[in-house]
Amino acid sequence: MTQTYTLVINGEARQVQATADTPLIYILRNQLGLKGTRYGCGLEQCGCCTILIDGEPAYACTRAVDSAEGREIRTVEGLSGVGSDAGSVDHPLQQAFLAEQAGQCGYCLSGVLMSAKALLDQNPSPSRAEIVTALDGHLCRCGSHTRIIRAVERAAAALSQEQTS
Amino acid sequence: MSAAQPTGTTLPASLAANPRLDRWIKFMPDETARIATGKVEMGQGIVTAIAQIAAEELNLPLERVAILSGDTDEGPDEVYTTSSLSVANSGAAVRTVCAEARMLLTERAALRLNCNPAEISVEDGRFLQNGEAVDLTYWTVASEIDWSREATGKAAVKAVPDYSIVGQSVPRRDLPAKLSGAPVYVHDLNPADGLGDLLHARTLRQPGRVAELVSLDEAAISKAARGTIQFVRERNFVAFLSPDEAVAEAAGAAAVQHAVWNGARDIHPDQAEAVSLKALPSIERRIGAAPNEVAAGRLVEATFTRPYVAHASLAPSCALARFEDGHLTVWSHGQGMHPLRKNLADVLGLPLDVISARHMDGPGCYGHNGADDAALDAALIAVRMPGHTIRLQWRREEEFGYEPVGPAMLVQLAVRLDENNRPRDWTTEIWSPTHVQRPGSGSGYLLASEAISEPLAPPVVQDPPEARGGGGTRNAVPLYDVPSHRILHHLIEEAPVRTSALRTLGALPNVFAIEGLIDQIAISAGEDPVDYRLSILSDERACRVIEAAAEASGWSERGPGGHGRGLGLGFARYKNMAAYAAIAVALTVDEEVRLDHIWIACDAGLVVNPDGVRNQLEGGALQGASWTLKEQVRMQGQGVTTLDWESYPILKFSEVPEVETVLIDAPDEPSLGVGECSVGPTAAAIGNAVAHALGVRLYDMPLSRDRIIAALLAED
Numbered sequence: 001m002t003q004t005y006t007l008v009i010n011g012e013a014r015q016v017q018a019t020a021d022t023p024l025i026y027i028l029r030n031q032l033g034l035k036g037t038r039y040g041c042g043l044e045q046c047g048c049c050t051i052l053i054d055g056e057p058a059y060a061c062t063r064a065v066d067s068a069e070g071r072e073i074r075t076v077e078g079l080s081g082v083g084s085d086a087g088s089v090d091h092p093l094q095q096a097f098l099a100e101q102a103g104q105c106g107y108c109l110s111g112v113l114m115s116a117k118a119l120l121d122q123n124p125s126p127s128r129a130e131i132v133t134a135l136d137g138h139l140c141r142c143g144s145h146t147r148i149i150r151a152v153e154r155a156a157a158a159l160s161q162e163q164t165s
Numbered sequence: 166m167s168a169a170q171p172t173g174t175t176l177p178a179s180l181a182a183n184p185r186l187d188r189w190i191k192f193m194p195d196e197t198a199r200i201a202t203g204k205v206e207m208g209q210g211i212v213t214a215i216a217q218i219a220a221e222e223l224n225l226p227l228e229r230v231a232i233l234s235g236d237t238d239e240g241p242d243e244v245y246t247t248s249s250l251s252v253a254n255s256g257a258a259v260r261t262v263c264a265e266a267r268m269l270l271t272e273r274a275a276l277r278l279n280c281n282p283a284e285i286s287v288e289d290g291r292f293l294q295n296g297e298a299v300d301l302t303y304w305t306v307a308s309e310i311d312w313s314r315e316a317t318g319k320a321a322v323k324a325v326p327d328y329s330i331v332g333q334s335v336p337r338r339d340l341p342a343k344l345s346g347a348p349v350y351v352h353d354l355n356p357a358d359g360l361g362d363l364l365h366a367r368t369l370r371q372p373g374r375v376a377e378l379v380s381l382d383e384a385a386i387s388k389a390a391r392g393t394i395q396f397v398r399e400r401n402f403v404a405f406l407s408p409d410e411a412v413a414e415a416a417g418a419a420a421v422q423h424a425v426w427n428g429a430r431d432i433h434p435d436q437a438e439a440v441s442l443k444a445l446p447s448i449e450r451r452i453g454a455a456p457n458e459v460a461a462g463r464l465v466e467a468t469f470t471r472p473y474v475a476h477a478s479l480a481p482s483c484a485l486a487r488f489e490d491g492h493l494t495v496w497s498h499g500q501g502m503h504p505l506r507k508n509l510a511d512v513l514g515l516p517l518d519v520i521s522a523r524h525m526d527g528p529g530c531y532g533h534n535g536a537d538d539a540a541l542d543a544a545l546i547a548v549r550m551p552g553h554t555i556r557l558q559w560r561r562e563e564e565f566g567y568e569p570v571g572p573a574m575l576v577q578l579a580v581r582l583d584e585n586n587r588p589r590d591w592t593t594e595i596w597s598p599t600h601v602q603r604p605g606s607g608s609g610y611l612l613a614s615e616a617i618s619e620p621l622a623p624p625v626v627q628d629p630p631e632a633r634g635g636g637g638t639r640n641a642v643p644l645y646d647v648p649s650h651r652i653l654h655h656l657i658e659e660a661p662v663r664t665s666a667l668r669t670l671g672a673l674p675n676v677f678a679i680e681g682l683i684d685q686i687a688i689s690a691g692e693d694p695v696d697y698r699l700s701i702l703s704d705e706r707a708c709r710v711i712e713a714a715a716e717a718s719g720w721s722e723r724g725p726g727g728h729g730r731g732l733g734l735g736f737a738r739y740k741n742m743a744a745y746a747a748i749a750v751a752l753t754v755d756e757e758v759r760l761d762h763i764w765i766a767c768d769a770g771l772v773v774n775p776d777g778v779r780n781q782l783e784g785g786a787l788q789g790a791s792w793t794l795k796e797q798v799r800m801q802g803q804g805v806t807t808l809d810w811e812s813y814p815i816l817k818f819s820e821v822p823e824v825e826t827v828l829i830d831a832p833d834e835p836s837l838g839v840g841e842c843s844v845g846p847t848a849a850a851i852g853n854a855v856a857h858a859l860g861v862r863l864y865d866m867p868l869s870r871d872r873i874i875a876a877l878l879a880e881d
Contacts, residue, residue: 019391026411030363035353036346040480041561042414045810048479076346086347094344101336101776104784105208105529106343107350107479135818139810141479142208142529143787145821147780 005069009034010078018065025049025060028075036076036086036110040139047138050111051075057115076110079117092162093117096155097148104142112138116152124163125156176318177257179203183241184315189262192307196290197231198223200259203243204251205235205500206339208529209840210777211251213338217773218256221330222263222323224287232338235502235524245501245603247532247666248634249743249838252773256836261318268320273306325771325832332832334776339526351498351525352483352558360487360554364395365410367417367560368542369403370567371616372803373430377401382423389419397546402616404546404557417560426803434801436661439470439573439865442596447655448626452638454590454649462581462589465686469578469678471866473798474571475807476667477815480528481559482535486547493520493548497540498527505537508605509544512614531788533603533665535559535568538612545613562808567612570798570805571667572598572660574637576678586690587701593641593675594653598660599628600636600670609665626658629670634740640672640845643679644738645701661800669841672739673789676845677852677866680735684853685862694853695720695734704738706768706831710747711736713766713827718749723857729754731858735849739842744769746842748786750850754858757870758794758851760822765843767826770834779826782843786824789847791816795867
């Protein structure tokens, strides 16, 4: 049965119509036009659809809409701040990924960015091993892994500089 | 500016096939030059490299060059984006077109100013006469030129020393949008793009090309989908449509359980193994030297195998299609829009000029995956439902189950050595299914075209010709100095599942085999594998990359090995005519292989974008490592059984080593594509490093935990 849910996405309340177990990815992409959350497998195996719910990485491909109501949802469009802006690359993580040219086809990047954000929010100066652990649930088929790891290290350095200056 | 080089009148092949200038270049009202290319972005950075070449020849800043890629209405037909040829082919055409455009524009400006063209220069698209600004630009003059004229190739192109944009590490122009979460993929096309409300579609696949659908429980599918499903069915093609994507997806998943087929495939699991190839009917060929009847010299033999492997694109294939007022528009992430349009026209019985095929980015495809098939799926539905925009997406299981896989290969080498342990006679004997079943070639069909009709004639069994690098025979001839060489090619007539082009085609298994045997010969002769290679290699560019990889890896400190740590090297010149790559790999083996470090050395001639080249080389090495260590498509019964990332694991972040790249500077040599050259040598370097670490060689990919344990037990 279709119901109305109020979701807080990138700091903004959005009303959506869905059945209780509709995966969030379809709501984000098809009802709200937030296409940055990418569909990869629908099986919680590739990480392409990773979003943050209350700051923790979550798979949008299987996460039911009713379990996300009232929680803080963040997607790649809201990486930089409040609101959803699919054109922005202002966040230090995005800047670092550009500086390292970290990506080829780019399909994995939205999810990788969200996991990296969750990591840096909790651990501003992670070791390389901690970065690898945080990203290990993400698949990259193009072989951009080493650049992605370097980009997260670069973003961590930039963020800590921001903090101290 | 130093002396410019005339291009002569021989047009680059892409340009000869599409000679009209307006197929390539258009001066836009927003004061950009729009360059059209038939090659498409797959994450390899081609759009950026083409823009660099155009900006360089037009003397424009990069911001004033826009790229239209893969558009059948306006762009050139450059067939498929394959074989690491885009910079060499499309790049050459764009360079010639832009040089000619600059010449025509300059001549026109001179005419307007009533002066000698030599007095005219251009900055940022604005003309100067003897260094003084005048009121003429590319854009004001362009409208006075008939761009439908054919290219002559007579304009001088810039000399390499004058380059200021080509050769620079320009950032990829597609990456910011991808990092921002913008709707850049074909999967993301939107009602807001003027397409109206989308109907989401999923399909039921035919388990084998002659399987007949006996029954389909539509009620059960609708029930499982928990929403209203519209069914589209023609013979053995079935699609499920809903405005709600979750409903369409659920219907697609449920349908597999509620369909009964006659004549479906029935595959034995052993057919997934490369050794099964030897028992299959094949087309036999010999290429090169006559069979060696003189059995002189020591004979060294070894057999190497690679199983069926997957493209395993990160997203399932997707396409959109809309049929309106008799015109079909298809949006696809396939590798060639002109061939796709032709193939769609053939299947649908429509004239070419009522079909537009437009490329949009997709997940990296690394060859012929399901993208084209998805485009036909969407088009089949769209022509039956005029006025609706159909968004067709494969399910993950469908992508793994029905993409054309990279063929298994068995490579048997027999080498006669002279008294100094140098190869005197070499036989590379190959068993492989075809590496190309692209639709339209006669050797393959778009998947659904087999479902909608009477069973089609079996595809013609053929492989790409050796002049284009070959398929199963790709890189089967060692670049080393070998007095006589032959290839014995067993082209398998029918594999248990569809096979087609996957990054490097046969080069990965062939280089793995050749470089493995070279390593083995050197070791058994008590020689250092690098010194041994250099002693039988006359090609200086080849020697340079091997020396560079050896030096970067600290090869001279290598030691005897055998204690679980290994350093190995692999080398090839891709297709024996493209980029040179040597790879060194350091790794540790206990029961599994752990990669510690990869060093890449590459000579790709004139490099358009050094960072772009590094990115491709690194990616090729890591993907090659993944195939070598981890991947095998398994099958049983109706088809492929490795249908998700757990049963088909690929290299993970925690398994990736440090990667370093050395580019050999060779700006005076023609540009050579780099998308594939690092793959085979990486596989070989891993194989050789494992042999160094264990003192035992593994001949069968993937070099898995089970195989390592078995090899060690056999040794004890």
